[in-house]
Amino acid sequence: MGGENDVLEFKAELPFLTAPLRMAKNALNHRQLLKHFVARDLKIRYHNSIIGYGWSVLEPLALTVTFYILFSILSEDQDPFRPLTILLGILSWSLFAKILATGTTSLQRNSSLIQRVYFPRELFIFSKTGFQIVQLMLSLLVIIPLLIHYQLQPTSSLLLLPCAIGLISMFGMGLAFFTSILQTKARDIEHIVAISLRISFYLSPVFYPLEMITGGRVPEQYIGYYLIINPMATFITMVRSAFTDAPLNIPQENILITVVLTMAIFWIGSIFFMRRERKAVKFL
Numbered sequence: 001m002g003g004e005n006d007v008l009e010f011k012a013e014l015p016f017l018t019a020p021l022r023m024a025k026n027a028l029n030h031r032q033l034l035k036h037f038v039a040r041d042l043k044i045r046y047h048n049s050i051i052g053y054g055w056s057v058l059e060p061l062a063l064t065v066t067f068y069i070l071f072s073i074l075s076e077d078q079d080p081f082r083p084l085t086i087l088l089g090i091l092s093w094s095l096f097a098k099i100l101a102t103g104t105t106s107l108q109r110n111s112s113l114i115q116r117v118y119f120p121r122e123l124f125i126f127s128k129t130g131f132q133i134v135q136l137m138l139s140l141l142v143i144i145p146l147l148i149h150y151q152l153q154p155t156s157s158l159l160l161l162p163c164a165i166g167l168i169s170m171f172g173m174g175l176a177f178f179t180s181i182l183q184t185k186a187r188d189i190e191h192i193v194a195i196s197l198r199i200s201f202y203l204s205p206v207f208y209p210l211e212m213i214t215g216g217r218v219p220e221q222y223i224g225y226y227l228i229i230n231p232m233a234t235f236i237t238m239v240r241s242a243f244t245d246a247p248l249n250i251p252q253e254n255i256l257i258t259v260v261l262t263m264a265i266f267w268i269g270s271i272f273f274m275r276r277e278r279k280a281v282k283f284l
Contacts, residue, residue, distance in 0.1 A: 019270035026120035033119060037127030038134065045131075056138040060090045067207035079209055084146045085240050089206040092164070092236045095136050096172045097197045102128040103176025104183050104193050107277075111284035121277045122270075125176050129169050136165070147243065157245045164238035167259065170266040171231055177269030184280040204232045209240075214249065227254045234258045 027034055046053060064087040071086065079085055106124035107114065114121065147153075183189040205213065210233055214223050227233055227250065234250055235258075241248055248255070 017271065019274045020267055022274065023120070023122050023126075023270055026122065027126050030119060030123055034123055034127055034130065037123065038130040041127065041131040042134065053138055056135055057142045060087060060094065060139050061142060063090050071207055081146075081150055081152075081244055084143060084150065084152075084243065085209060086207045087143060087146070088240050088243065089208075089236050091136060091139050092168060092239045093201060093204060093206045093232065094139075095132055095165070096168045096232055096235075097201070098132045098135075099129050099169060099172030100176050100179070101190070101193060101197065102132070103173060104179040104190050106176070107180050107281065108183050108187070108284065111281075114281050114284060121281065122177075122273060125173055125180060125273075128176075129173055133165065133169065143243065152243060152245070155245045158242050160238045161242040164235045164242065167238075167262050168232070168235045171235070171262045174262070174266035174269035177266075177273035181273060181276045181280045184283040200230070200232070204230055205236055210237045211249065224251070224254060228257055228261065231258045231262055 046055070064083060067086050067090070068083055071082070103125045106128055107121060110124055179189050179193055213226060213233070218226065234248075234255060237248055237250060240246065
């Protein structure tokens, strides 16, 4: 009897092991609804705004100017593409931070809709991710003048850009699968996420190059741990290399570990979300 129970329990758990595939199928089957959510967020974001989509450019530009001045005063680093690398770091970090922050509150903020009609709840997180990717694409337009100024031409390294965007999105969504469920029970989670993101911003190479960490300022034995604990360090460097064609200068084993870790977080997060979302929405 014990063996039969183990088999039944394993079969009951098996569907959850394929959670990412089920989520992908749900997103495909509800792609029109997903597009509607993304379009809705775009309209709400720029409703009654005079500048409109221009805010996608002005916000990262303002931060770039601020950190450029600050970094120029405090650092002697001679980065030939400093404004570009700072801007790309800010845009990359913003993609991750906003996916995680908006994904965390996505169920709570849509509680009235969830209580009226049923559809796969992960669509809320997917739509927030889609919206942020559209925002990133609009914001990337601002780097074109910088590329022309620095005479940087597209190379094969540009293939790193979609890879980095995909990995950043998976990392943000994977964490949001956990935090969105926890947020339904404890409203403190969004504040914990906000504080964590603020601290992580300064611990990640957003407005400074990764070489400042790997170039001897941090003991070599800790660099590997830093890259594993902070996947965004690798992803931001990938985005920068995509445009500057600079070498990553990251050991291949660390890149592999970061990619595998990101995929594992997304996979485990999707399982957690699908197992808990039916009970979690009762707290809304």
